[in-house]
Amino acid sequence: MRVMASIAPPDPSAGGSLDIVAAISRWLSALLTVRTTVIVLLACIGLVLIFADQGTGKPEDHSKSASSGQSASGIAAPLLPPGVQPAATTGPEAEMARLINDSIAIVPAGRVAAKPFFWAGNMADRERATDCLAATGYYEAGTRAADQRAVMQVVLNRVRHPAFPHSICGVVFQGAERKTGCQFTFACDGSMARRQPSAAIWRQARITASEMLTGQIEPAVGNATHYHTDWVHPAWSSQMNKIAAIDTHLFFRWRGNIGEPQSFTTRYSGSEPLIARLAGLSIAHREGLLTADAPLPVVPFGAAALPSMRPENALTAAREILPDQARAPDADVFLVTLDKAGADGFARQAELACAGKTTCRFLGWTNPAYKASQFPVSGRAIDTLSFSYVRQGASDAGKARWNCNEFPRGDRAQCLRRGG
The missing domain is CATH 1.20.5 (Single alpha-helices involved in coiled-coils or other helix-helix interfaces)
Incomplete structure (x- = not known):
């Protein structure tokens, strides 16, 4: 009804x-x-x-935590390793660094595309190189292929430059034996122990690395050999040529001839070291699983796939051998210990040593504990260099430069230019 x-x-x-x-x-x-x-x-x-x-008056919460990988806009945000706080990229210090970085202009015509890199070597070395390059791309740049290529290009540029090791894994893990000496942060800050990529993400990083080893280049960063994020301002960055800015990364090359394309002439060694720290990710870096030209064994992805290898032990250096590319100086290179009391006579001492030589490099340290004795010169030795004299041809009178932190000079042009 x-x-x-x-x-x-x-x-x-x-x-x-x-x-x-x-x-x-x-x-x-x-x-x-x-x-x-x-x-x-x-x-x-x-x-x-x-x-x-x-009607309670509470605003709707559209944001998610940093660990979720989503920002308020819904765009994927970089995942942070456990224990790392996002405040590192914000706050007064980060904003000041950004202001300083923004004030450093990109050098006009400072970016020249690097030459393509074509792999030549046996299968085992190729696999190790691929995984070292892929790890650098993932841990340093995240999951975007374009960002990974930029970082990988820096690695390949270093391989070709005489100031760095001449293998890919050697460049990536240079200085990793020292807590503060690693060239790429992930190599010694524990990132590999804290987090690992998924199988799909690792596969994609390896594909990008393989492309870079078979002729792909990233022209956006040219011959850059250094980079840093925009929320920090290392002292060396203002002493180098800023040549590119990609997202939050700024890319640099050395000033002068040492940063010009003609300096990237060192031949790739063709030999890659076994890096035990990569054993959890890479079959090629697991002891005894890969020989020069044997087919890849079928091993599940990740450290967890090895029952006898706990994750904390997978990254322990059971046998970690960086490439022994060290060599004695050439006849036109002098690595010497200098008397600190005779700074004004360093240039004359260098000219006498280089007399009759068309090209010559005279590098000196006042602290014998830091003096280099072979190439490549370590980062620690470069940082503590007291004096350098470089002559680069018959028409070059030679340039003398002092470490102005150690020996203040009235003319700043006489100061060593610091890299990083």
Whole structure:
């Protein structure tokens, strides 16, 4: 039986949520059958509760935590390793660094595309090189292929430059034996122990690395040999040529001839070391699993796939051998210990040593503990260099430069230019 009535719907502003529910119930009861009223009443109660919740005055939270990988805009944000706080990229110090970095202009015409790198070597070395390059791309740049290529290009540029080791894994893990000496942060800050990429992400990073080893280049960074993020400002960055900015990474090359394309002439060694720290990710870096030209064994992905290798032990250096590319200086290179009291005579001493030589490099240290004795010169030795004299041809009179932190000079052009 239907009962018709001329009743206006209740005014929601007349009372609280429970009054609204009661009013709706009475109104519907006058219009509908009991069974229909119950169904509709339940739906209305849900709607009223939703409206009541929206009326509490609390703003809707669209953001997610950094660990979720999503920002408020819904765009994927970089995942942070456990224990690392996102405050490192924000705050007064980070903003000041950004202001300083923004004030350093990109050098016009400072970016020249690097030459393609074409792999030449046996299968085992190729696999090791690929995985070292892939790890650098993932840990230093995240998961975007374009960002990974930029970082990988820096690695390949270093391989071709005489200031660095001449293998890919040697460049990537240079200085990793020292807590503060690694050239790429992930190699010694524990990132590999804290987090690993998924199988799909690792596969994609290896594909990008393989492309870079077979002729792909990243022209956006040219011959850059250094980079840093925009929320830090290392002292060396203002002493180098800034040549590119990609997202939050800034790319640099040395000033002068040492940073010009003609300096990238060192031949790749063709030999890659076994890096035990990569054993959890890479079959090629697991002892005894790969020989020069044997097919790849079928081993599941990741350190967890090896029952006898706990994750914490997978990254322990059971046998870690960086490439022994060290060599004695050439006849036109002098690595010497200098008397600190005779700084004004350093240039004359260098000219005498280089007499009759068309090209010559004279590098000196006042602290014999830091003096280099072979190539490549370590980062520590470069950082503590006291004096250098370089002559680069018959028409070059030679340039003498001092470490102005150690020996202040009236003319800043006589100061050593610091890299990093």
